[in-house]
Amino acid sequence: MTTINLASDCGERTYDGASELKAFDDSKAGVKGLVDAGISEIPRIFIRPQETSEKSSESGSSSENLSVPIIDLGGIERDPAKRKEAMERMRRALETLGFFQVVNHGVPATVMEEMKEGVRRFYEQDDEAKKVFYTRDITRKVVYNSNFDLYTASVANRRDTFFSYMAPSPPSPEELPEVCRDILIDYSKQVMSLGVLLLELLSESLGLRPDRLQEMDCADGLVVICHYYPACPQPELTMGMSKHSDNDFLTVLLQDHIGGLQVLHDDRWVDVPPVPGALVVNVGDLLQLITNDRFKSVQHRVVANSAGPRISVACFFSTSFQPSSKLFGPIRELLSEDNPPIYRETTVRDYLVYFKEHGLDGTSPLRHFKL
Numbered sequence: 001m002t003t004i005n006l007a008s009d010c011g012e013r014t015y016d017g018a019s020e021l022k023a024f025d026d027s028k029a030g031v032k033g034l035v036d037a038g039i040s041e042i043p044r045i046f047i048r049p050q051e052t053s054e055k056s057s058e059s060g061s062s063s064e065n066l067s068v069p070i071i072d073l074g075g076i077e078r079d080p081a082k083r084k085e086a087m088e089r090m091r092r093a094l095e096t097l098g099f100f101q102v103v104n105h106g107v108p109a110t111v112m113e114e115m116k117e118g119v120r121r122f123y124e125q126d127d128e129a130k131k132v133f134y135t136r137d138i139t140r141k142v143v144y145n146s147n148f149d150l151y152t153a154s155v156a157n158r159r160d161t162f163f164s165y166m167a168p169s170p171p172s173p174e175e176l177p178e179v180c181r182d183i184l185i186d187y188s189k190q191v192m193s194l195g196v197l198l199l200e201l202l203s204e205s206l207g208l209r210p211d212r213l214q215e216m217d218c219a220d221g222l223v224v225i226c227h228y229y230p231a232c233p234q235p236e237l238t239m240g241m242s243k244h245s246d247n248d249f250l251t252v253l254l255q256d257h258i259g260g261l262q263v264l265h266d267d268r269w270v271d272v273p274p275v276p277g278a279l280v281v282n283v284g285d286l287l288q289l290i291t292n293d294r295f296k297s298v299q300h301r302v303v304a305n306s307a308g309p310r311i312s313v314a315c316f317f318s319t320s321f322q323p324s325s326k327l328f329g330p331i332r333e334l335l336s337e338d339n340p341p342i343y344r345e346t347t348v349r350d351y352l353v354y355f356k357e358h359g360l361d362g363t364s365p366l367r368h369f370k371l
């Protein structure tokens with residue numbers, strides 16, 4: 001029998017949550033299904049103990065005025081000075097905060113808007129049409145469920161998600177949900193081009209050949225992950241996505257106007273505010289591993305919000321669970337006697353398997369791969 005542990009400020013409460021989790025999962029309707037059914041109280045499976053160790057950036061006690069930099073990629077192909085400045089700002093951001101935003105990145109605004117609308121159409125379509133995609137079998141090309149770690153995490157997140165492996169071997173178009181099929185294909189292509197450009201700039205900023213990260217196959221895989229966070233009547237009780245770092249090389253995130261994404265810096269949560277036309281970029285664990293800690297895969301979370309629903313699309317550059325024997329370890333050119341390798345080599349799949357076993361539990365799986 002699974003017992004959910006709800007340690008809270010007022011002591012330890014426990015209850016048998018197995019049947020509640022199973023009923024929720026069996027409904028195949030996700031968090032949105034609960035909201036549609038008119039359930040106004042947050043069910044216990046989503047209620048988390050108060051986090052006391054990290055202060056909110058909104059507490060007003062932050063002395064440094066830290067914000068996520070917005071980097072303009074407009075004209076960098078033609079103007080070497082602009083390219084150099086963009087590269088420098090990226091490097092500084094990734095060595096500290098692990099996050100930046102880009103504008104004039106080449107993905108058309110109309111494509112970004114249509115992608116968010118496509119996600120909305122998926123979640124707001126008929127339940128029966130959506131249920132066809134509901135599964136916990138991650139070998140399927142399109143996977144829709146709520147909380148990939150529903151049965152292992154101590155508390156569930158208040159969010160529904162569907163994702164599709166769009167590279168290197170995408171599903172045939174007919175396998176994708178009809179309501180967002182065309183835009184998923186178009187958006188993936190656009191983000192793939194941007195990802196290649198970003199990897200080029202990041203390689204150069206590390207003093208490597210521009211094609212070095214791409215040549216290592218960092219842009220071989222792309223998983224497009226579409227989140228839906230229904231408006232939450234009691235946002236202080238729960239979390240949209242709990243604290244985690246990303247298990248990929250690089251993430252390109254499209255978020256709507258609602259907000260709620262925060263990144264952890266020096267024990268303080270810093271908002272990543274929605275900026276019209278911008279895409280959020282962050283380093284994942286695998287890039288931290290191959291750069292031997294030069295670039296940081298920083299923990300982040302999404303707080304629940306009474307406005308909404310909130311929609312976001314996270315594109316993960318990673319071949320994910322697809323079988324591959326290719327090993328990734330710290331890049332040799334970045335190592336020296338003073339900077340020996342910190343991590344052992346791993347395949348992307350082995351990293352993911354370890355990540356999946358441990359879920360979004362707030363600790364970095366990278367620790368497990370240290371030498």
Ligand SMILES: O=C(O)CCC(=O)C(=O)O
Pocket residue numbers: 225227241246253255261300302312313314
């Ligand atoms: O929804 C967001 O803003 C963040 C999503 C995220 O962190 C993830 O998919 O890993």
Ligand SMILES: [Fe+2]
Pocket residue numbers: 244245246300
């Ligand atoms: Fe993330």
